[in-house]
Amino acid sequence: MRRVVITGMGSISALGFDAPTCWQAMREGRVGIGPIANIPTELLNVKIAAEVRGYDPAAHFDPKRLVLLDRVSQFALIAAREAIAQAGLEFRASGIGERTACIIGTGIGGENTHDETAKRFYGDKKTNVHPLTIVRLMANAPACHVTMEFGLTGPSFAVVSACASANHAMAQAFDMVRSGRVDYAVTGGSEACITVTCVKAWEAVRVTADDTCRPFCKQRRGMVLGEGAGIFVLEDYDHARARGATILAEFAGAGMSADAADIVLPSMDGAAKALSGALADARMNADEVDYINAHGTGTPANDPTETAAIRKVFGAHADALAVSSTKSMHGHALGAAGAIELVAAIGALRDGVIPPTANFIDPDPACDLDYVPNTARETPVRAALSNSFAFGGLNAVLALRRAE
């Protein structure tokens, strides 16, 4: 089987409009969570989120194009442009687009379009609906727009698994490149879920924090919604070497599982199965791993369960691992979470810097790993895992190795 490498990376989130800015913010422990500014808040009890701030769609898209694009597709395109530019691939001009997959995850899809349409129809009592509503809100729209802009004519679809969508999408793309079904893949996740109705819906589950996101710490009060995208270019190692591409990291394996238990409560066994599956798929020894980018939502249920799963899989090596949740900085971007978090894992591998778990106050006895509280740590990272555990018990863990 082929080896798969990552040669392009793009991101937009509360931490910045590109991947280097995002990674720099993570290194500095800068928190992108703040008062909600992009939507009306008078009906909200939870008034904080990790929004993409100061974003002007017109700076990225002409008006004729923009009318087709929900915010979720805009984010995917912006991140894809950055990733593909960095990879230095001309998919359309060189004819390699037909050997390229485009698989992009989203938890919700065109949520802003849904919200605006419902308001117009039920709130404003208008009797007609915008004719582009369907093409804006469909969950596959981000993938479609990326294929159209770059001429990617290989297999393309969306992957939907709530908070694990991005990791499941990237695992699919990885499998396709590894097996030789395609030579290249453009993959990741996008989400733009901060609307009045979506924030209200999260409030109603009663798992969102009203102060900030403090994963693994005793004072944690829940998750904080985020938004954005992360998109990556995957290709097989030999191709990348032959064309002299810069290899950001090796995509070594993926582990996936379903808890088959509860629609909201996580299962330790399900998470452990995905973690051990990723190690096995990557032919990676547990003691090779130096860093885990945790799912780390900051909810009462996730953090101790994830801790126990890591302990179960890593045994004594768990105490030598650095585990951090960058959701403390960029919030929980649902279907984009794993993609934004892959920026952290790649940064850790390349620079030998572990991004911290920000907003950490006191340890929780039920969460007893090294969470790199508040300050980044310089240490070589040979291999890293990135965890995503979704509502519904759908788990996906990615395994990466440092580029040789």
Added chain:
Amino acid sequence: MDNTQDAIFAIIAKEAHIPVEKISLESTLKDLEIDSLDVVQIIFELEDRFGITLPDRDPTVDTDSVRGLVAAVERLVAEKSASAPSTS
């Protein structure tokens, strides 16, 4: 007030799929084997039925016991009617 209590018991019974006879003021939701997802649904139905908002993580609102839920709903309903403009 008994009507309020009856309505609350009925909502708990319906959302948790348990016979209403099992519910008493002395029960905790844990005793009744009501899981966290049922709890948030019960809260939603109570808010809807009584036109109130049950605050999240308010130390004066006990959502772990039936007595706590009844007390919270009764208090919030009383506060609402005290602050409502007179219609006469």
